[in-house]
Amino acid sequence: MLDVVVSRAALPKSGALVLAVPEGGVAQAIGWAGLDAATGGAVGRALEVAEFQGRKGQTALLLAPGAGLSRLVAVGLGKPGDLTPLTAEEAGGQAIAHLAREEKVAIAPAPHAARIALGAVLRSYRFDRYRTTEKPEEKPRLARLTLLAEDAGSVEAEWAALRPLADGVYLTRDLVSEPPNVLTPAELARRCEALTALGLKVEVFGPKEMAKLGFGALLGVAQGSVNEPRMVVMQWHGAGKGKKGNGKPLAFVGKGVTFDTGGISIKPAAGMEDMKWDMAGAGAVIGLMAALAGRRAKVDAVGLVGLVENMPSGSAQRPGDVVKTYSGQTVEVINTDAEGRLVLADVLWYCQKQFEPRFMIDLATLTGAMIISLGHEIGGFFSNDDDLARRLHAAGEASGERLWRMPLGDAYDKQIKSDIADMKNVGGRPGGAITAAQFIQRFVNGKPWAHLDIAGMAWAVKDSALAAKGATAYGVRLLDRLVADHYEG
Ligand code: BES
Ligand code: MN
Ligand code: ZN
Numbered sequence: 464m465l466d467v468v469v470s471r472a473a474l475p476k477s478g479a480l481v482l483a484v485p486e487g488g489v490a491q492a493i494g495w496a497g498l499d500a501a502t503g504g505a506v507g508r509a510l511e512v513a514e515f516q517g518r519k520g521q522t523a524l525l526l527a528p529g530a531g532l533s534r535l536v537a538v539g540l541g542k543p544g545d546l547t548p549l550t551a552e553e554a555g556g557q558a559i560a561h562l563a564r565e566e567k568v569a570i571a572p573a574p575h576a577a578r579i580a581l582g583a584v585l586r587s588y589r590f591d592r593y594r595t596t597e598k599p600e601e602k603p604r605l606a607r608l609t610l611l612a613e614d615a616g617s618v619e620a621e622w623a624a625l626r627p628l629a630d631g632v633y634l635t636r637d638l639v640s641e642p643p644n645v646l647t648p649a650e651l652a653r654r655c656e657a658l659t660a661l662g663l664k665v666e667v668f669g670p671k672e673m674a675k676l677g678f679g680a681l682l683g684v685a686q687g688s689v690n691e692p693r694m695v696v697m698q699w700h701g702a703g704k705g706k707k708g709n710g711k712p713l714a715f716v717g718k719g720v721t722f723d724t725g726g727i728s729i730k731p732a733a734g735m736e737d738m739k740w741d742m743a744g745a746g747a748v749i750g751l752m753a754a755l756a757g758r759r760a761k762v763d764a765v766g767l768v769g770l771v772e773n774m775p776s777g778s779a780q781r782p783g784d785v786v787k788t789y790s791g792q793t794v795e796v797i798n799t800d801a802e803g804r805l806v807l808a809d810v811l812w813y814c815q816k817q818f819e820p821r822f823m824i825d826l827a828t829l830t831g832a833m834i835i836s837l838g839h840e841i842g843g844f845f846s847n848d849d850d851l852a853r854r855l856h857a858a859g860e861a862s863g864e865r866l867w868r869m870p871l872g873d874a875y876d877k878q879i880k881s882d883i884a885d886m887k888n889v890g891g892r893p894g895g896a897i898t899a900a901q902f903i904q905r906f907v908n909g910k911p912w913a914h915l916d917i918a919g920m921a922w923a924v925k926d927s928a929l930a931a932k933g934a935t936a937y938g939v940r941l942l943d944r945l946v947a948d949h950y951e952g
Contacts, residue, residue, distance in 0.1 A: 464633060465587055465605050467580050467626070469619040470569075472611040474498060478567035479534040481558045483551070483579055484517035485543045492517075492537070495571055502529030510537055517541070519550060524561045536561050540573070549863045551575030553928040555582025560926070563587070563603035569611055576610045577621035583608055584629045585929045590640035627757025628943055632936040635743075635750030639921065639934035643722035643739040648685075648770035651721060651742065652693040655749055655768070661756035668694040676813065679787040680794060680805040681769055687726055687779025688772035694810060696817075697752045697766040701759055712763040713950055714820035715752070715942065716810050718803040718827035719745025719770040726773045726799030727781055740934065741803070743921030744826035745770060747938030754943050761951040767814050769806040773799070785884045789813060790906055793884040801888045803829045804899055808906040815908050821950075822851055822911040825903065826938050832895030833916040841865045842920045842937065845900040848911035854949055855913055855941075861948070863929065864941035866915070869897060876901045 474496040484492040489510060493499040499507045505528050513523040519541030528535045538558040540546055551574065559582070562568050570579055587605055612618040638646065638654060646654075652667045659665050670691050673682055678694075685692035698712070720741035724730060730738070740746075745768035752766040780786070784796045789809040796805070807825055814823055833843045842859070844866050846852040852868050859866035878890030878898045886905060890898025900914050920937035923930060930936075 464584060464629065466607045467584065467610065467622055468607065469610045469612055469615045469622065471615060472496065472572050472613050474501060474530065475569045475609070476531045478532070478569060479536070479562050479565040480532050481568060481570045482535065482537045483540055483554050483558070483570065483573035484537055485540045485546065485574075486517040488517050489515065492571070498530070505529045506535060515539070519545075520557070522557050522561065534562060534565060546574060547861075548575055548578045549861065551578035552582035552585070553863070555579035556586035556928040559583035559586050559605070563605055566604045567607050567609065568605065569609040572612050576612055576618045577625050580608055580610055580622055581625045581629055582929055585632055586931065588633060588636055588931065590637065590933060593642075624758060628754045628940065630757055631750040631754030631943070632939050634753050635746045635936035635939050636934040638746040638749060639740050639743050639936070641739075643772075646721050646739070646742070647690040648693045648719070648721055648772060649691060651719060651745070651770050652695050655695040655697060658697065658749070658753055658756065661753060662699070663752060663756045664698040666696045668696070677787065677789050678809040679789070681771060681809040683780045683784065683786040683796065684726070684773055684802040684805050685771040687776045688774040690721070690772045692769075692771040694813070695768050695770065697749070699752060699756050699760070699762070699764045701755065701761050702763045703761065710763065711821045712765045712818055713946065714814050714818055714823045715748045715764065715766045716807065716814055716823060716825040717745035717748035717766070717768040718742070718807055718825070718829065719768045720803060720806065721770060721772050723773045723800070723802065724775055726802060727775050727779050728798045728800040729775050730800060737922065740922050741828050742770070743828050743934070744917060744938070747826050747917070747936060747942070750936055750939040751942050754939060755946065760946060762946055764946070765814070765818055765820065767810050769810040771802070771806055773802045788906070792886065792905065795881040795884040795887040797887045798889045801899070803827050804888060804902045807903055811903065811906045815910055820910065822848070822913070823907065824913045824915065824942065826915045826917055828918040828921050829916045830896045830899050830918055832892075832899075834919040836869070836896055837867055837919060839919045839923065841867045842915055842917050843867055843869045843896060844913050844915045845869050845871050845897070845904075846913040847871070847904065847907065848913070851911045851913055854945060858941055858945040858948060862940040862944040864920070864937050866941070869900070871897065871900060871904060
């Protein structure tokens with residue numbers, strides 16, 4: 464991660480400079496610290512030619528504008544009355560996208576300075592682990608971001624509070640980007656164990672422990688792979704005694720299929736490599752727990768992830784198999800590619816039984832049907848609780864990780880009736896994301912619950928303001944916002 468420092472507000476003598484400018488604030492921005500005068504009026508003239516007015520999303524890049532600066536980026540913050548932390552983050556992301564070849568970047572004093580930095584840090588994430596022959600002129604040079612501020616102390620404190628969130632997003636993106644030969648269930652569990660350094664309590668369950676508990680659904684998915692399954696339980700105790708929640712934690716549950724071939728109901732070859740990110744739900748839960756612990760959030764929370772590899776082999780589960788879930792309910796496995804719901808069924812049941820949480824939110828790259836519904840713009844969610852649903856929707860708008868509520872209902876539940884077991888694991892093509900949610904709801908025992916189908920959101924094929932293409936870590940900022948706005952203190 465690039466280094467972020469806060470420093471006294473003076474015109475830098477070299478490197479690149481970012482001006483984050485509210486609409487109508489251009490004159491004031493170029494007058495800051497005598498910038499326009501120091502460049503002989505070049506900055507003002509260039510921004511006029513560029514018709515830069517500070518509108519939201521507007522950017523202007525100036526090369527060698529004078530005064531020793533190598534580049535200057537002006538980025539619009541939009542109307543001052545509409546300015547939100549998210550707008551500032553997006554401005555930071557948009558600005559830094561022009562500055563990868565700079566080593567040092569300074570940001571002139573601006574509102575929400577730490578949010579601008581967060582955006583810049585998030586946008587400059589890159590997964591570099593396996594590039595060994597890249598030429599120096601192709602590599603980003605960016606190493607240090609300096610926030611120039613009059614009130615350096617308060618900006619520093621704001622950044623210190625946000626940095627763990629950036630760390631959590633980076634962790635999730637690393638996990639989701641890792642290739643599936645490296646990130647097996649056991650390796651992913653080891654990466655979770657490393658989080659004890661942040662003060663999380665981490666427990667790992669292997670196949671023997673899960674067999675003893677009776678996790679027939681999760682183990683059925685895992686049985687075709689030579690890579691053993693794991694379940695990881697991460698606990699964060701930050702509420703203190705006698706505080707909100709009466710000792711009951713918030714619970715987050717993630718689907719962690721480290722590779723999904725489909726199993727015996729095997730997927731087509733084209734694009735199958737995408738299924739390395741079928742653990743993005745688990746990845747988001749892990750990054751969220753790291754963020755909460757990193758910022759010492761005043762809340763009790765548990766994160767549970769079910770980690771399996773879905774492979775075809777002589778030992779793989781067959782279409783037609785009936786498995787007994789930890790809840791006692793039986794499932795006829797019609798399609799071995801509908802494996803995520805089988806994994807979540809056992810982990811959700813364990814979660815309720817063990818923790819009696821205030822709510823359970825699960826995240827899963829669960830269905831292609833969800834991508835057909837909402838594309839890659841908005842995540843779909845399902846909930847049995849209107850208050851939780853409202854809060855989630857609001858957290859989505861505030862964080863920019865948007866959500867849209869989808870329906871549940873008996874008519875959909877009928878689609879997963881089985882002739883020989885309590886249910887089957889698929890409900891046909893119509894409403895495929897909804898019948899998947901109905902399946903999961905059968906493993907929710909009355910608790911407030913929400914299911915986030917993030918299949919369309921976990922991986923991006925094009926750059927956006929806060930993420931270069933690749934793993935997005937969708938869900939981490941969303942749920943950190945939800946916790947911060949309603950459940951802390
Ligand atoms: N992991 C997939 C869903 C998925 C597909 C996520 C594409 C991201 C991109 C899931 O396990 C799956 O295979 N679902 C099936 C369910 C079907 C067999 C009922 C699907 O959506 O096709
Ligand atoms: Mn599948
Ligand atoms: Zn899957």
